[in-house]
Amino acid sequence: MPADEKPIASVWTRPRRPQRELLTREQIVAAAIELLDLEGIEALSMRKLGTRLNAAATSLYRHVTNKDELxxxxxxxxxxxxxxxxxxxxxxxxAAVTRSAADLRAMTLRHPWIAPELGQVGLVHFGPNAMRMSSGLLAQFEAAGFTADEKDRAVGTLMAYVIGIATSEAAYLSQIARSGKTEQEWVAALRPAFDEASQEHSQLRGGSSARQDVHPQQIRDDDFAYGLDRVLDGLAARLHA
Known part of the structure; x- marks a missing residue:
């Protein structure tokens, strides 16, 4: 690194400040996740979080220097x-990679606000949990027989697929949640408008009609599994190339 170039700022690359008060970093993080799950990323602020913890925002800044670190x-x-x-x-x-991919998707759908954070291009997650997860996936692809060069690309391809699908699903489910309807009710309400709009598009009508009696969640699960299998088919083919 050039002498005049500053390292990337991250909460993980600076020393942790000594504990001097009852409020802990772990309490702050837990409260922030509760707030995010309830109200989304737009609602998160140091002041609002401080109110939730019955603490002044200045107390939070003893543990994190800004919202990005939080x-x-x-x-x-x-x-x-x-x-x-x-x-x-x-x-x-x-099979092991499939389980990991399914777990990552499920985690993203439990916490829809996290999807944009995972999908930011160029964002590196230095935290210990993210590093352990990434290392575990790399070990799986190494065990499969991928070369040192290809296993990094294989993990990147897998993550891009899972995060991309989960981001779309999270946005879709968040929209439904705001409507106050269940997923089944929301899809059923859209059906008449779709049928009318697709009258001249038989390909669209045929595919939709074939699955109209299937629960929407099952359709999402099946679509995710199909795409994941095709991604893994392509990666597996590299082992025989």
Whole structure:
């Protein structure tokens, strides 16, 4: 790194300040996640979080220097919900990766606000939980037989698919939640308008009609599994190339 170039600022790259009061970083992070789950990323502010904790915003700044650092902390805490994949043998790598991908999607849908944070291009997650998860995935692809160069790209491809799908789903489910309807009610309410708009598009009508009696969540699960299988088919083909 050039002498005049500053390192990337991150809560994970500076020393943790000594504890001097009852309020802890862990309490701050837990309260922030509760607020985010209830009201979304737009509602998060140091002042609002301080009110939730019955503490002055200045007390929070003893633990995090700004909102960006707080986001780093909450993202990594949520990553801690994921089970780090145990290294599988070469014959089982695909099943292990599939479980990890499904866990990541489920975690994102539990916390819809996290989807944009995971999907930011160029954002590196230095937190210990995120690092353990990434290392675990790399170990799976290494066990599968991918070269050192390709295993990084394989993990990147997998994450891009999962985060991309989960981001779209999270936005869709958040819109439904704001409507006050269940997913089934929301889809049923849209059906007449879709049928009318697609009268001259038989391909659209045919595909939609074939699945109109299937629960919308099952359709989302099936679509995710289909896309994941195709991604893994392509990656597996590289092992035989």
């Amino acid at each position: 986001i780093e902390l909450v993202v990594d805490d949520v990553y801690g919900e994921l089970e780090v994949p145990a290294v599988a043998d070469r014959a089982e790598w695909r």
